Every structure is written in C-alpha cells, then in structure tokens.
Amino acid sequence: MSEFLINPWGRLFFNTLVIASSSVICCLLLFARLPGMELLGVGPHWLLIWVIAWSVHRPWWQGAIAGLILGLIQDGLTQAPPSHTLSLMVVGILTASLQHQRYLQESFISLALIAFIMTFINEGVMAIQYSLWTWRSIEGLWQEQQGVILAGTILTSLWAPVLGYPLVIWWRYLRHLEKEL
Amino acid sequence: MFSLRRWWDRHGLPLLLTVAVFGLALILQQTQGGPLMELYGAIARPFQPKTVVDPTALWRNAEIVELQTRLANLEKQNRVLKDLLKYKEASQKNAMAVPVIGRSGDYWLQQITLGRGTQDGLKVGDVVLGVGGLVGRITQTSGHTSRVLLISDPQSRIGAMVVRNRQAGVIQGNQSQQVTLKLFEKVTDLKPGDLVITSNDSLFFPPDLPIGKVMSVDLTNGPTPEAQVELNVPLNYLEWVLVMPFQAPAAIAPPSPPPSSTP
Numbered sequence: 237m238s239e240f241l242i243n244p245w246g247r248l249f250f251n252t253l254v255i256a257s258s259s260v261i262c263c264l265l266l267f268a269r270l271p272g273m274e275l276l277g278v279g280p281h282w283l284l285i286w287v288i289a290w291s292v293h294r295p296w297w298q299g300a301i302a303g304l305i306l307g308l309i310q311d312g313l314t315q316a317p318p319s320h321t322l323s324l325m326v327v328g329i330l331t332a333s334l335q336h337q338r339y340l341q342e343s344f345i346s347l348a349l350i351a352f353i354m355t356f357i358n359e360g361v362m363a364i365q366y367s368l369w370t371w372r373s374i375e376g377l378w379q380e381q382q383g384v385i386l387a388g389t390i391l392t393s394l395w396a397p398v399l400g401y402p403l404v405i406w407w408r409y410l411r412h413l414e415k416e417l
Numbered sequence: 418m419f420s421l422r423r424w425w426d427r428h429g430l431p432l433l434l435t436v437a438v439f440g441l442a443l444i445l446q447q448t449q450g451g452p453l454m455e456l457y458g459a460i461a462r463p464f465q466p467k468t469v470v471d472p473t474a475l476w477r478n479a480e481i482v483e484l485q486t487r488l489a490n491l492e493k494q495n496r497v498l499k500d501l502l503k504y505k506e507a508s509q510k511n512a513m514a515v516p517v518i519g520r521s522g523d524y525w526l527q528q529i530t531l532g533r534g535t536q537d538g539l540k541v542g543d544v545v546l547g548v549g550g551l552v553g554r555i556t557q558t559s560g561h562t563s564r565v566l567l568i569s570d571p572q573s574r575i576g577a578m579v580v581r582n583r584q585a586g587v588i589q590g591n592q593s594q595q596v597t598l599k600l601f602e603k604v605t606d607l608k609p610g611d612l613v614i615t616s617n618d619s620l621f622f623p624p625d626l627p628i629g630k631v632m633s634v635d636l637t638n639g640p641t642p643e644a645q646v647e648l649n650v651p652l653n654y655l656e657w658v659l660v661m662p663f664q665a666p667a668a669i670a671p672p673s674p675p676p677s678s679t680p
Binding site for chain 1 (some may be wrong): 680
C-alpha cells in the first residue's frame with residue numbers, strides 16, 4: 237500500500253477514490269434516519285461535515301469551491317431556491333479562515349466545536365434566503381424552525397468527529413507524504 | 418512562454434480536476450440528483466418492509482365494522498346521486514402502495530423519498546395519501562425513486578373545505594404536524610373538531626380527500642378567520658403511502674389580446 241502511495245498517480249487515484257466515495261456516502265446518508273442518528277425527525281448535516289473536514293487545512297478559495305460543488309449537489313437532492321451553495325460556501329470560507337493549525341491544536345474535539353458553530357451559520361444563511369424568497373420574517377421562521385435547527389446542530393456537531401476526523405487524518409497524511417517525496 | 422508552461426505543469430492537473438468535478442456537480446443539480454437517488458433506492462431496496470400492514474386485524478373491532486357499513490351505504494348513495502348529475506371525479510381504484518425509503522435532504526424542505534419511480538408508473542403530480550388522508554404530491558421522479566412534497570411544507574397551498582358548513586379556504590403548511598387554514602369569508606361558525614377536506618377549487622388535488630381536524634380558531638388575526646388544523650396522517654412515522662394517479666387540469670389559457678386598431 238505504501239508503494240502504491242509513493243507513486244504520485246497512485247496518490248491521486250486513491251485520493252480521488254476517498255473523496256468520491258466519502259461525498260457519495262454523505263449524500264446518501266442525508267436521506268436516512270438511522271436510530272441513534274435522528275432527533276426530532278432530522279439527522280446530521282453530512283455534507284456540511286464534509287465541507288468542514290475539507291476546509292480546515294486548506295486555503296479559503298478551496299473551501300469555497302467545495303462549498304459550491306456540494307451545495308449544487310444538495311440543491312439537486314432537495315430544491316434550488318433557496319440555494320445551498322451560498323451557505324456552504326460561506327461555511328467553507330469561514331472554516332478555512334480559522335487557520336486551524338495555529339489556533340486550535342486538538343482535531344477531534346475542535347471538529348465538533350467548529351461543526352456546532354458552522355451549522356448555526358449555515359442555517360442562518362438559509363433562513364435569510366428563505367425570508368427573502370417567501371417574504372416572511374426571520375422571527376416567524378425562527379419560531380417554526382428552532383426545534384429542528386437546534387436538534388440538527390446537536391446531531392451535526394456530535395457526528396462531525398466520526399466522519400471528519402478520518403478525512404482530516406487522511407489528508408494530513410497525504411500532505412506529509414507529498415512533503416517527504 | 419516558459420513560465421506559462423511551468424504554471425501549467427504545476428497547476429494544470431488540479432485545475433482540470435476541479436473543472437471536471439464542477440461539471441459533475443452541475444449535472445447532478447440539473448438532473449435533480451437522479452443518479453444519487455437511484456443509488457439510494459438500490460441500497461434501500463433490501464431494507465424495505467416486505468408486506469403491507471394486514472388490514473384484516475382491524476376488522477374484528479365491531480365499531481369499525483359498523484362505521485364501514487354506514488360509510489359504504491353513504492358512498493353508494495353518493496355515487497348514485499353523482500351519476501344522476503353526471504359528476505366526474507378521480508378514482509382511488511388505481512392507487513398503488515409505495516414504501517417510504519427516505520426523508521428530507523435538509524432541515525427546511527418537508528419531503529419524503531419513495532421507493533417507486535417512473536418505471537412503476539408514477540408521474541410528477543400524482544397525489545400521495547396515507548392512512549388518514551392527504552400526505553402530499555410527487556414533485557420529482559427518477560427511474561426507481563420519487564420525491565414527494567409534503568403538505569406540511571410552507572410551499573404547499575391546498576384549496577380546502579370544511580365538511581360541516583362547506584366554507585372554503587386555503588391550507589398552508591407550517592413545517593409541523595399542524596397546518597394553517599385561512600378561510601375566504603369573514604363570518605364563520607368554525608369550531609374545534611371540524612373536519613377539513615380538499616375542495617373542488619384545488620388545482621393539484623382531487624376533491625374530497627381528508628386532510629385533518631380543526632384544533633383552534635383565531636378570528637382576530639388577519640383579515641379573515643384562521644384555524645390551526647391538525648393533520649390526520651402522522652407525517653413523521655410514515656412507512657407506506659398510497660399513490661393515486663392524478664393530472665392537474667391544463668392551465669387556463671390567457672385571454673387573447675384585442676385586435677390592434679392600426680388601419
């Protein structure tokens with residue numbers, strides 16, 4: 237396996253495989269409500285966790301691209317106006333700007349913390365788009381959605397380390413390999 | 418030229434990959450996530466419940482038998498009267514039982530994913546019913562899955578009618594088990610416990626489908642009376658639904674412009 241990874245094409249192939257399979261699994265999990273992953277009828281926001289795991293150690297424009305692409309995919313799975321691209325791009329840019337290696341050391345817990353804050357930001361941008369699109373007030377939307385948003389925030393931040401930590405470790409290992417070779 | 422070649426050597430491959438992934442995401446967005454839905458349907462198929470709940474267990478309850486007898490009698494009378502008036506209505510005979518394999522993909526849209534698609538005869542616009550009444554309508558289909566917009570979504574607006582006093586209104590979802598009924602008339606004797614059904618005015622749903630029961634009436638908020646209606650079907654616990662083929666009537670053509678008066 238390590239001989240496979242020494243070859244740069246082998247690294248590219250394996251990284252592509254990891255990226256493709258993890259994002260497809262995240263999209264499929266969005267629909268499922270498995271016991272233990274559900275609260276008030278909602279599950280964790282897996283695509284958000286993926287964007288956070290991608291953006292923590294990358295420049296801001298790469299976080300924005302990840303948010304754009306996964307936002308487009310989520311628009312296809314739900315509906316387009318209001319679009320998820322804007323909210324996920326904001327999350328990607330903000331996560332990348334956190335300069336993770338400078339301010340926060342421990343990855344496992346910090347992923348949960350980042351996911352907690354970013355879910356609020358994500359739902360906040362979605363709420364603003366919703367209120368502009370349907371001409372309803374933000375307070376009215378908050379009244380209706382507060383239970384769902386809080387449940388979603390708790391679930392996403394609790395499950396963020398489960399998906400995010402292996403991905404972060406894998407990309408850190410890749411960067412280490414590329415520096416060595 | 419050398420620096421361009423050097424830039425391409427370093428950044429060309431990541432740029433090409435990013436453009437390819439972006440194109441893929443655009444395709445997924447334009448096809449409403451078709452390939453991903455098919456993959457989810459294929460994975461969920463072994464987990465689908467195999468049999469519909471057996472209805473014969475319910476028939477042992479004598480009160481239900483009595484109500485069914487009276488209902489059958491009333492339906493028969495109703496059908497005879499409608500035949501006399503040459504009244505056309507949508508039939509529930511072609512309804513198909515379809516399993517629910519997934520729920521909504523985000524926190525804002527109220528939708529469910531069904532395990533049957535165009536290959537089984539489902540079309541966009543088909544009406545979805547549960548045990549108890551209306552659930553929603555199909556908004557997107559793929560080969561083996563389809564997506565249903567629930568009536569609890571704020572985008573869902575349904576023409577409704579109160580059974581007792583035949584007053585008409587509009588029902589709008591509130592992202593919960595309760596929906597808001599706004600009546601068209603200012604004066605009403607609506608009270609908690611009244612039953613609400615779809616009305617003839619509704620474009621996307623056939624008439625006389627049960628929706629829910631009035632929980633509270635608010636006469637002062639807004640220009641016309643509003644009521645909170647509790648939906649009959651428990652939307653969070655759906656496992657099987659009935660899909661009824663339905664086609665919305667063609668939109669009324671706009672009036673043709675008057676002939677121009679140029680000589």
